[in-house]
Amino acid sequence: MTEADSSDASLSVGGIRTALHCPRRYEFAHVDGLEGSDDEGTVGERVDLLRTAICDTLRSGETDCDRLESVAHDRLSSLWSDHDERFHSVAQRRHERRVLEATIDAYIHHVGTDHAAGIERLSAATPRDELTGPGLALSSTIDLTETGEAERTGETEARTVTIDASVDYVTSDGASLVGVRFVPTLAPLGQLRYRSDWEGDVATRFRDHFGGETDVFEPDPVGALFETAVVLDGLRDFRDRRGLADSTCRYVQIPLADRSTLSVNWIQNTVETSLDVVDLTDVYVDHHTFGMTHDHRNETVDGRLASLAATLVSESFDPAERWAQIEANACPNCGYTVCCQEYLAREVRFDG
Numbered sequence: 203m204t205e206a207d208s209s210d211a212s213l214s215v216g217g218i219r220t221a222l223h224c225p226r227r228y229e230f231a232h233v234d235g236l237e238g239s240d241d242e243g244t245v246g247e248r249v250d251l252l253r254t255a256i257c258d259t260l261r262s263g264e265t266d267c268d269r270l271e272s273v274a275h276d277r278l279s280s281l282w283s284d285h286d287e288r289f290h291s292v293a294q295r296r297h298e299r300r301v302l303e304a305t306i307d308a309y310i311h312h313v314g315t316d317h318a319a320g321i322e323r324l325s326a327a328t329p330r331d332e333l334t335g336p337g338l339a340l341s342s343t344i345d346l347t348e349t350g351e352a353e354r355t356g357e358t359e360a361r362t363v364t365i366d367a368s369v370d371y372v373t374s375d376g377a378s379l380v381g382v383r384f385v386p387t388l389a390p391l392g393q394l395r396y397r398s399d400w401e402g403d404v405a406t407r408f409r410d411h412f413g414g415e416t417d418v419f420e421p422d423p424v425g426a427l428f429e430t431a432v433v434l435d436g437l438r439d440f441r442d443r444r445g446l447a448d449s450t451c452r453y454v455q456i457p458l459a460d461r462s463t464l465s466v467n468w469i470q471n472t473v474e475t476s477l478d479v480v481d482l483t484d485v486y487v488d489h490h491t492f493g494m495t496h497d498h499r500n501e502t503v504d505g506r507l508a509s510l511a512a513t514l515v516s517e518s519f520d521p522a523e524r525w526a527q528i529e530a531n532a533c534p535n536c537g538y539t540v541c542c543q544e545y546l547a548r549e550v551r552f553d554g
């Protein structure tokens with residue numbers, strides 16, 4: 203991956219994820235700018251409240267657990283008072299706020315205090331505003347001529363493509379620079395959530411997704427691996443620009459809307475929860491090689507990412523190649539069925 207140049211095209215990790223589900227959906231959403239009819243608004247808005255409250259707290263410079271809780275609760279209270287969401291009752295609104303407070307407490311106790319200390323260490327050399335988001339921009343630039351993708355597609359003048367991603371903050375655990383992104387849940391990770399090695403079913407299902415000989419269709423886990431590749435490359439650039447040359451880089455996701463761990467005591471009106479934290483660098487980086495070079499990337503993931511990026515840049519959006527999997531897995535939850543020629547053609551075929 204190289205520096206961007208004048209013939210640089212750009213994509214986003216969100217777009218890459220969409221294209222993994224269906225390239226036509228990518229065209230509707232990211233080329234034509236059409237809004238789909240699917241709506242995950244409420245959960246997303248609550249996660250954004252927590253995201254903002256936590257990032258503002260980390261930016262405060264506090265590192266003591268009790269002080270972090272106090273600052274975070276105050277910030278959440280302020281954001282919540284401006285939060286416009288329709289509830290059935292005052293009791294339900296009060297309960298939802300307790301859930302958010304419990305999520306903040308779980309975060310601070312599980313990793314927040316350590317992460318605040320890591321930010322404090324980094325802030326000696328880097329302003330806190332550059333370490334805390336939400337939405338710190340990172341990017342990775344792929345040289346399509348170097349990977350051979352420019353020749354393969356033959357339909358694009360772009361020689362490089364820059365892929366944008368973001369993390370909510372950057373911290374340090376002493377040995378590594380850690381990019382952290384808050385997500386609603388870890389469910390899209392699939393088996394990645396429980397694995398710590400690339401070899402095994404992670405590698406097998408990744409290859410099978412692209413293999414064509416099976417009906418394996420794993421756009422979300424594959425998208426998470428692509429996102430990890432982009433974030434790590436962006437973090438390496440961040441590290442190098444700030445002279446943190448000896449740090450390795452890691453990428454962690456933290457779920458803020460996972461209700462499976464929620465415990466409610468309706469008599470005492472208390473809510474408790476816990477948080478899982480997933481380090482995606484466990485599966486993306488080959489541990490043995492990683493010990494020898496910090497620059498190692500999983501070439502299988504990088505190669506497929508370059509190939510998909512080149513296909514999108516060349517404006518090739520026909521879903522025919524993977525139609526059976528897309529029709530079975532992506533179409534049923536798609537917000538573009540009313541304007542999609544492939545979907546409508548299928549409907550007409552059935553009616554006929």
Ligand code: SF4
Pocket residue numbers: 223224225226227230521528529532533536537538539542543544545
């Ligand atoms: S309806 Fe199906 S084919 Fe059409 S954009 Fe959505 S997922 Fe793709």
